[in-house]
Amino acid sequence: MEPDFGKVLNAIPSIVFTVRADGHVDFVNGHWEEYRYQSVVHTIVQ
Numbered sequence: 001m002e003p004d005f006g007k008v009l010n011a012i013p014s015i016v017f018t019v020r021a022d023g024h025v026d027f028v029n030g031h032w033e034e035y036r037y038q039s040v041v042h043t044i045v046q
Helices: 003-011 030-045
Strands: 017-019 025-028
Antiparallel strands (some): 017 025
């Protein structure tokens, strides 16, 4: 992925990811990382 495109995807307030034709996830934005961390923390706390 091109660096400038990643900056744009990190700037929008939604979870964004890109997947190659072979099914490999090649980009997740910061909101996905935040969501994943929160869900892990939530699971540990319960």
